Amino acid sequence: MRFTKHQVIASLKTVIDPELGINIVDLGLIYAVKLSTHKKITTIDLTMTLTTPGCPLAGIFDTLVKDALQTGLNLDKNTSININLTFDPPWTPDMMTPEARAELGFD
Numbered sequence: 001m002r003f004t005k006h007q008v009i010a011s012l013k014t015v016i017d018p019e020l021g022i023n024i025v026d027l028g029l030i031y032a033v034k035l036s037t038h039k040k041i042t043t044i045d046l047t048m049t050l051t052t053p054g055c056p057l058a059g060i061f062d063t064l065v066k067d068a069l070q071t072g073l074n075l076d077k078n079t080s081i082n083i084n085l086t087f088d089p090p091w092t093p094d095m096m097t098p099e100a101r102a103e104l105g106f107d
Contacts, residue, residue: 028095
């Protein structure tokens with residue numbers, strides 16, 4: 001494995017929610033990051049959510065996340081990315097970092 005969980009999260013911070021203008025990590029949309037390697041294949045498993053189940057931009061987040069990881073980590077053919085979208089628990093503004101909450105006027 002050529003990268004760490006910290007590097008994955010740093011790459012995910014480059015993905016900006018198009019509606020809110022805040023990165024998806026600080027918004028609290030990333031629930032889990034798991035890295036594993038089996039037979040020289042590294043897998044990045046992400047569990048994430050969206051701000052609402054009916055998010056009109058849901059279809060683009062998969063591409064945005066994969067592109068950010070590909071670019072930020074310089075991934076090769078020996079890396080697999082799995083994105084598990086969940087709404088359990090449902091996202092709430094309390095999941096945001098204090099900085100994101102302040103920027104959006106929640107504090």
